[in-house]
Amino acid sequence: MQIITDVKEMREIVEGIKQSGQSIGFVPTMGYLHFGHLALITAARKQNNMVAASIFVNPAQFGPEEDFERYPRDVEADSIKAKSAGVDLLFCPKIEDIYGAGYATYVETEGLSEQLCGKSRPGHFRGVCTVVLKLFNIVQPKRAYFGQKDAQQFIILKRMTLDLNLDIEMICLPIVREADGLAMSSRNIYLTEQERRKATVLNCSLNEAKQLYDAGERNAQALLEVVEKKLLKVKEGRLDYAELVDLTHLLPITKIDKPALLALAMYFGQTRLIDNVILQ
Ligand code: AMP
Numbered sequence: 001m002q003i004i005t006d007v008k009e010m011r012e013i014v015e016g017i018k019q020s021g022q023s024i025g026f027v028p029t030m031g032y033l034h035f036g037h038l039a040l041i042t043a044a045r046k047q048n049n050m051v052a053a054s055i056f057v058n059p060a061q062f063g064p065e066e067d068f069e070r071y072p073r074d075v076e077a078d079s080i081k082a083k084s085a086g087v088d089l090l091f092c093p094k095i096e097d098i099y100g101a102g103y104a105t106y107v108e109t110e111g112l113s114e115q116l117c118g119k120s121r122p123g124h125f126r127g128v129c130t131v132v133l134k135l136f137n138i139v140q141p142k143r144a145y146f147g148q149k150d151a152q153q154f155i156i157l158k159r160m161t162l163d164l165n166l167d168i169e170m171i172c173l174p175i176v177r178e179a180d181g182l183a184m185s186s187r188n189i190y191l192t193e194q195e196r197r198k199a200t201v202l203n204c205s206l207n208e209a210k211q212l213y214d215a216g217e218r219n220a221q222a223l224l225e226v227v228e229k230k231l232l233k234v235k236e237g238r239l240d241y242a243e244l245v246d247l248t249h250l251l252p253i254t255k256i257d258k259p260a261l262l263a264l265a266m267y268f269g270q271t272r273l274i275d276n277v278i279l280q
Contacts, residue, residue: 022049026141031055032186045086061127
């Protein structure tokens with residue numbers, strides 16, 4: 001596995017790979033890798049000649065009061081994990097090479113970016129779209145891999161690739177969870193022991209809604225009431241949102257008559273966790 005920090009060097013390597021007719025599968029991350037990330041790498045390994053992963057804690061997607069500075073970083077441990085999962089190229093660009101002096105260009109998917117997490121994280125998806133487009137331009141993948149954990153992010157990035165005529169196959173893989181059901185996240189490390197225990201309520205409430213859905217409940221309000229009742233009981237948490245939305249526009253629905261996204265965001269202390277399930 002090669003570790004590349006220089007954009008120009010990455011471009012040269014990519015050019016060589018493309019000239020030899022090989023495909024690149026790409027997994028963009030912010031590092032502090034866990035099994036959720038590694039599942040994406042494993043999938044990319046199976047479907048492509050070469051696998052590139054990036055580690056870049058993207059300042060443009062953090063709000064001024066958010067955790068950019070303290071976001072966990074451990075490139076050494078990440079390199080070992082990435083290598084054993086099958087990464088060929090680990091791209092870790094420097095901030096100044098991505099956002100140079102005078103940087104002024106941003107990508108925005110209108111509408112979608114303002115729903116769900118966009119309401120409490122204004123500008124977040126503009127930062128995500130901008131960096132992912134830049135990484136796509138450098139890495140030039142045939143396929144790119146994302147997790148359903150960030151379902152809104154995937155829907156927005158898929159919209160972006162479609163709207164900007166990018167010839168990249170966008171692949172979304174299931175949420176990888178801890179043994180007790182908590183969705184794996186680099187941010188779980190922030191949780192105190194008690195918060196960590198209580199955070200399983202996210203997955204539990206989604207499971208309860210899913211069971212009701214499977215038993216025939218199609219009324220969004222009824223499903224949300226069950227979820228909210230469970231979440232609001234947890235004193236250690238503060239609910240940001242629980243919403244049932246359609247998968248195209250991410251707008252609230254009242255009745256489920258096609259696949260829908262039940263998405264949650266909840267604070268435990270300073271830590272904001274998200275989770276979701278697709279009801280179909
Ligand atoms: P991040 O490093 O948090 O920006 O995540 C990088 C990629 O890994 C994104 O596509 C995430 O959706 C995905 N990812 C993060 N956590 C999980 C998880 N628990 N299961 C599956 N994919 C995940």
